[in-house]
Amino acid sequence: MNNAKQLLALHKYKILAILLIANALVLLNLAAGDIKFQQEVDWLDIFGEGGAVMLSTCWIALVLCSRPAGPVTNLLVSGLSCFFIASFQDFLDEIIRLPEGVQWASWLEAMPMPAGMVLLTIGLYHWHKEQISLNQQLQKRERIFRDHRHYDPVTCLSSAAYLKQQLARELKSGSENLQPTSLILLDIDGFHQINNKYGHHEGDRLLLELSELLTLNLRRCDLICRFAGDRFAILLPQTSESLSHLIADQLRRSCEHFAFKTLTGETLYHTVSSGAATALETTSEVLLESANKALLQAKEQAATRQNNDKQQVQAA
């Protein structure tokens, strides 16, 4: 919600302009004509045309709430504003009787509509261009399908439910084309310590930044999701076991070298453990299970390594 409020603040001049136009229309109509008597009014028309005004206001509000300022937004909003002006004049017509021979009123009803359509079409075309370039950036996060309900709010990655869905689909097509599918699970070592020491807010930030970093290290066809807690899952379609180990290793090393800065300016390094599994023909549950097993083994090794290090330090 805060986000919507911030966006609305960005557009305050546009909103002001639309309100001014609406106000000017009312004044203009009142100056030229008189308010109709109750029996002259056709309520059906008022509802119909009032509805059109309401809907076009809604569209403008939705566009403003969801888009940053920029040329595409300007085009979309001015197109919709033309719709708004035409329908508003139409609506005022039902309440205010204008004398015969007032030319501007019928122009106001007729002209903005085609202009609005042209503007909106140009706007939508540029929006389409913009979306293509955004999709390229988003591809590793969402692949072919978009459903905003599948987003994880902390990292903006997709959720485990979506990954499972994609995994099942990939396993099906992989077994048909005789291509193995791989899955990596990746877990931050000692993640609870950062929550304990620096607060959960820092923990959430680390997750977000690591998710960006991991995304950068992936190929275009891969899909990364936040599995649960501090665990990420990465789906590697058409990937052999050796390649999946190579990628897991790349991810591990890049995380180790990532210097996370806390809000207080401290630098923290983290190691991660990973488990990979590859299969040609199996179910998503089985593949997840074997990746999970591999991960738990890796975590145990990491824990013993840590203990040994500690003992060595103590001995020294």
Next chain:
Amino acid sequence: MSGQRSTELRWLENDSRFIIAHQQPATLMDILVSRGVEKNRLLRHTGIFYEDVIRGQLSISPSQFLKLVENSEQLYPGKDLSFVFGHRIFPGNYGPVTDALLQSANLNQALDIACLCHSMISPLITPHKIIDKDICHIYFYDTSGSGKNQRFILETMMTALSHFGRWNNTQKAPWHYSFNYPQPEHIEQYQVHLGSKLTFNAQLCSMQLPVDYLFEKWEDDSTAYTVARQQSQEIIAQQPNSFLYAVIQYLHEHIRHSPSLESTASHFHMSPATFKRKLKKHGARFQNLQDQIRKQIALYLFQHKSYNNEQVAEYLNFNDINNFRRSFKRWTGMTPSLFRSDFI
């Protein structure tokens, strides 16, 4: 608590205001707010005002807390709220109770504190620890009529208890978890936050751990622990007991003599009608409570004491073995013999 002074408070019930709002409720609110949920939507119909919470003087009732939980579940984008909340409950800001937890020499001492101070650190659901020869069991009793939010609260407390000791960087203990509901879609949340030892569709919700882990040393025994424990005890002693938990404890102690509704009511100095009404207020019925406890004891005796049907029936004061079989089937959906061949 000022409103309570005029009428003497004998029991903690689900409308007694004894939950300190800037402890667990505020933790839950903070999580939701950090995920972009607005405070006024979160607090809708709870009767809680954030200004009062932040002043640090407000206590709320279990019903209010439950409403807050219900709102939170609805507004939270994601499936992991119960686990995220569970991670943040301990060591917490419970004054001497937190001190006692932090100074505990081992898991057993920390669990003792949790069970002792349940009204403070687990006000909606009460953990109950049983240690036998080699396994520590923790059972949970609903003490607030939590209804549809019970699962959320259970998962929260399980996560919280299983991360005991992580504040001094000990390894997470390998608890085994049982849930009385089917495996949910988001099983990965359970695996990551709790661990891989999970049983769904179990008869009861519980946690189990080999006893050895209870006594693994965290810290040296300290005077600070003893003092903090005493102080916690004093705080708890000033409070009345939780009504429903007191009934459950009474039934546990007297279940072998099949206490009647009338005798139990008179033990609590109430007429049977008042007693029934009070139970109903907490979403409970006498027969159900009795069945729940008998079921728990029967399962425990079968699984961990290797009793046979006759011994269990006798222990629970059933005159007739067929009668016991019928009752067991009503509690669990299966006959005692089938249960024993399946689970033991």
